[in-house]
Amino acid sequence: MAVTRIATLLAAGMLCANVQAYTITDQYIGSNDHEDGDVIGHTAQFDISRLSYSRTSATDLQVRVYTNFVNHIGSYPNADKSGLGRGIGLGDLLLADDWTPVGTAATGYVSDNFADNIRSTHWDWGLALDDRFSATSGSLTLYKLAGPNITTLQSSNDFIKSHYTFRDGQVVAVDTPSTFTNNYGPRGRYYVNQAGGYIQFDMDLSGTNLLNGPEMAFHWAMTCGNDVIEGKGPVPVPEPVTLGLLLLSLLGLGLRRRMRTGSRA
Secondary structure (H helix, E strand, C coil), rough: CHHHHHHHHHHHHHHHHHHHEEEEECCCEEEEEECCCCCCCCCHHCCCCEEEECCCCCCCCEEEEEHHHHEEECCHHECCCCCCCCCEEEEEEECCCCCCCCCHHHCCCCCCCCCCCCCCCCCEEEEEECCCCCEEEEEEEEEEEECHHHEEEEEEECCCCCCCCCCCCCCEEEECCCCCEEEEEEEEEEEECCCCCCEEEEECCCCCCCCCCCCCEEEEHHHCCCCEEEEEEEECCCCCHHHHHHHHHHHHHHHHHHHHHHHHC
16 A cells, blocks of 8 residues: 555656746847837737746647737738738747847847847747637647748748838748748647637657757747747756656556565465
């Protein structure tokens, strides 16, 4: 019975270890804020407060971006540069194994933008949404950004008409037709949780180096870039779960031996 109790406690501990999450608070402003600071336009519409992420398996990652924008997808239809009247949509999630924004944290990296392709962060991978105007859910496709970001990504200028005031020059999406983006195929789904105030990305990162290093970086914005979140944090490691499984296996062997000993008596 003691062995069973220990096994139960270990299993519970494994579950707790498996859902450990890290949080990046929004301290990034970026350039071209038009003197509005962190959020251009209405904070109630565009503010991003934080990004949280956790490792759900050896190769899977879950990311949540908390933003008021989940309740305003498709707003400002006349601002849509495509002429289709879809308004402002959700941006793609960008990832890297390093983060090198231009400027300092004290000023919110206000010199950092898409045009500074040499000094700014090189985003290595992008998860593109199949429908950035969906307020429910959709699929994610993983892209390797094999060239300079100026050739693999799109900025807010590609989505919003120039006579509108928005954070121009900010990266918001993968340039999927580019010859410098390599399609790694479907890699998960995203979910818009309007009640919870977040968009959730569930992704499989196998075949990348993102989960091998000590840190990883994230970037997300809506297509107008009116607020942007960037930052880096530790790569979550699943060792506690692996250790727990090993201990459970050893306990199982011990229990079997005890049962055999009892049957001989």
